[in-house]
Amino acid sequence: MDEAQSAALQFAGQDIPWLLRSWAERQPDKALLIWEPRHGEGRTWTYAEFWADVRGLAAGLAGRGVGKGDKVLLHADNCPEMVLAWYACATLGAVAVTTNTRSAASEVEFFVGKTGCVGAITQPRYAAVVREAAPDLPWVAVTRDNGGEEPTAQEAGHGLGSFDALYGDADALPDREPEPLAPAGILFTSGTTSRPKAVVHTHANALWAARIGPANIGMTGDDTYLIYLPFFHVNSQSWALWTTLGVGGTVVLQPKFSSSRFWEVVTGHGVTHISLLPFVINAVLSGPVPEHRLKAGVFGLIVPELEAVLGFRVVPAYGMTETVIHATTAGLGLPPIPRSMGRPTPGYEMLIVDRETGEPCAEDQAGELWVRGTRGIQLFLEYHDNPEAMAKSFTADGWFKTGDIVRWSDGGSLMYCERDADLLKVGGENVSAREVEDVCRQVPGVSDIAVVGRSHPMLDEVPVAFVVRGPAAQGDDAEFGAALIARCADALADFKVPRAVHVVADFPRATLEKVAKNKLRDLADELAKETDADA
Known part of the structure; x- marks a missing residue:
């Protein structure tokens, strides 16, 4: 049985628009997306409202000639328009290409050229960069503001199209047969010595994350995930939003992390789940901790001392853009040992390999972590237009070489040692x-x-x-x-x-x-x- 047949069996009749439509029909008045800008007015989209706006945008994109498999550049900081546009592309069968807004014009030019984008959606502050990088794009649509902040006069005078003008007649949008292994999104991994690689995620990748993510972090439909990390990163797209969609929960979206407003937002919206990073931990511990509903912070390791100080569970999780969702988890049984990154998530096979001999490592011996799963489901589909990178990253029998150096210890707990790029050779x-x-x-x-x-x-x-x-x-x-x-x-x-x-x-x-x-x-x-x- 090949991968396409396996996906057809696991996700028959399902794709990303199927998931949105199903929740919109089951709980139309439940809040899905809460926009919490630093400046300006916020807004809440129910599941029904979100699905209606997504379909309207999809119809408008179709009216501009965007079709199945076409790539659309989304070059923006966190904002509702970016999220809606991503799901509109998926609904239409197109592919959203989300890119880092700190990129220079030459890098954006590479992103557009590499993926062959047919249009772009951006914000006023980045309109000039997009126009410089891709002057031949048939169309560029610009949001009204910069994630709640008013644009400067110079930014507002970009002379490009309006995002609001993209909307079309949702009723005129034809239904599309689900194709689980069809591409849905592209994320560029950050490169160090070479060009970034374009990681392709499929509809089945999103559905897999929606199934596995909630169990990994203990999330239910009554819970709320706070998103403040960039939407052009897998953490926000998958770990937060696809996990939330798996249980019909709620996300609160901020333009970026705000230490001064952290507790205000957490307590005001009853946030239960967050992604923990060192700068977030510092902000959480910088002052008195109010009464809150936080249940879990997703972090890289099990740190009991940190749990005791924070007052909520610190959930270990390891993953990368290529593994789609958390590839390790603490599980529901005996907890892994402290400082570990958990055990392999069900559905992922793992090996720790000695890079010199190619043999599996013994207990407590450091080696490269290899991960195996079905491409397009547990693992990403491919590096777009990069057969050389694919050949370098995968073995003949399907193992993906992560480049991370780990070891296994008591009870199969995985211990992170080093990213191989940071392993010094003295x-x-x-x-x-x-x-x-x-x-x-x-x-x-x-x-x-x-x-x-x-x-x-x-x-x-x-x-x-x-x-x-x-x-x-x-x-x-x-x-x-x-x-x-x-x-x-x-x-x-x-x-x-x-x-x-x-x-x-x-x-x-x-x-x-x-x-x-x-x-x-x-x-x-x-x-x-x-x-x-x-x-």
């Missing part, structure tokens, strides 16, 4: 940046730390630390750096000790505020050259 010795960072954090006054590899003529690379000082830091920058090096020298092998410590105000960031270690590596090399020149 004179032939493997050095875990995380291990060095953990030792550095033992020195009082370390607010944040990032260890990267600096080029070295003999050893290939050597570790270097970038650190953000906290209030408890002692001495000047040089003394503080010396204290970190001394602590590492006491606790680590000599080849693991940072050769230099650079104090910085903050780190360069990538999507979801992740530290952009590739930029820190470049900075480390530049600083080394300056030091050599001054010597």
Whole structure:
């Protein structure tokens, strides 16, 4: 039985519009989407209202010539228009291409060219970038404001079409036979040394996430998920929204995370589920915690101490754009051990493989995590127009190489070790940046730390630390750096000790505020050259 036959059996007669329509008929007056902007008025869409707007937009897109398989660029920060447009494309059989709004015009040009977009939807602040990047697009529609913020006079004078003018007659939209394995969306993974890859998600991917996600995080139809991470990321599209659609729950959408309004929004809308990241944790713990309904925060690891402080469950979950939804979970039985990322989610096969021998790793031996599932269901369908990346990422028997270094321990618990791109190779010795960072954090006054590899003529690379000082830091920058090096020298092998410590105000960031270690590596090399020149 091939993948198409398997999908036909698991999701017969089902796709994304089927899911929306089913909920709209079953609970038309239940709130699906609550828009909570920082400025301006909010709004609530019931399931029936959301489905009606989605169909109207789909009809309007069809009127502009958008058809099955066509790609539409969605280049916008979080806003209701972006969500509605994504589901309108899926309803029509088209494919929404969501892209990072921090991208330069040349990057947007690549996104549009790579996927062959036939039109674009954006916000006033990004209209000029889209027009510069894709001047030959047949049409570009621009929202009225910037996610609740009024556009400047210059932004408002973009001279492009209006998003509101896209709406058509929903009753004129013909029904479409469900095709579970048809593409529904494209997300670009962030690249470091090469162009980003276009990850294709199918209707069956969304349906799979809707089935599995709620059980992974304990979500029901009475629950509400707060979305503040970018909608052009799998966390918001799948982990939050597809999970919510699986049980007919509610999402609250913000333009971006707001530490000052966090508890106001959580308590005001009875939020029960959130995605936890370090900057969110800091905001949650920065002041008194009011009475709330929070049940779960989805995080990367099991951290009992954090649960005790936060007052709600911290749910471990590992996943990436290619795995669609949480590929690991705590499960409903005996909990995995602390600091683990859970156990494999049912439906995903996993191996930990020694990259040099290709053999499965023994207990507590670090190796690369491989994941297997049906492409287009548990795993993404493909990297669009990139056979080279597909060949590099998959084995002949269907294992997807994640590039993450993990180990398995007591009871099958998975322990995250390293992203292989951050695994330093010092004179032939493997050095875990995380291990060095953990030792550095033992020195009082370390607010944040990032260890990267600096080029070295003999050893290939050597570790270097970038650190953000906290209030408890002692001495000047040089003394503080010396204290970190001394602590590492006491606790680590000599080849693991940072050769230099650079104090910085903050780190360069990538999507979801992740530290952009590739930029820190470049900075480390530049600083080394300056030091050599001054010597």
